[in-house]
Amino acid sequence: MSTGETGGSAVSETAQAPYATDGTDFKGALRYYYRSALARFAKLGLPSAVLFVQMFLWPMDVRGYLLPVAIVGMFGFLFAFFLLYGRLFLTWRCARALRTYPLEFRSPVEKVKLERPLRLHLRYGDKAGQPVTLLAKDPLGRSRWPDGIANGVWFAGDDPFGGAAIVPGSGELLFMQPTEWALSAKERDSAGEVRIGQAKRAGIKRAVRYR
Structure with missing residues (x-):
């Protein structure tokens, strides 16, 4: 993978993540992302599952009183x-993209628009220097x-x-992926x-429904 002198030196001074971010x-x-997704699920999903399951541990004459709590647990x-x-x-x-392509440093990045919920529109130059506008999303759903x-x-x-x-x-x-997927069709077809x-x-190869 390409490490890039400019990108590598900048990262060494500002590293914050608990893993390598220098390419x-x-x-x-x-x-980290897989673990974080599972940890976030455990904080809400497991207690909710307990609220639902615990109703079945009580006698039948008590379950009616616990039904509202069980419903909250189920939806949670x-x-x-x-x-x-x-x-x-x-x-x-x-992961599929990272295992298929080498990492290349692209700079600078223009912040086009922060669209809630959870979507970023950004722009940078491609290998030929032409501006490319992309719609980006953090898998953990951070909207900033x-x-x-x-x-x-x-x-x-x-x-x-x-x-x-x-x-x-x-x-x-x-x-x-490109913000305007249809506008890039010609480039993809001639790739x-x-x-x-x-x-x-x-x-x-096709637009992914992550938006």
């Missing part, structure tokens, strides 16, 4: 499971601009298809068999 290794970021568990699925799904999407993102990101992907990025220092993981094959392996 040398992405596995630490993936492990379903909500937590829904969030867990979305977080694991996007992290897995990032990552610290230091304006200085650049480590990007693994192909601009017309999208990919994944790691923010140096703060370490946010972002799944990204050639090798690039199209890579995009297919990375799971970004």
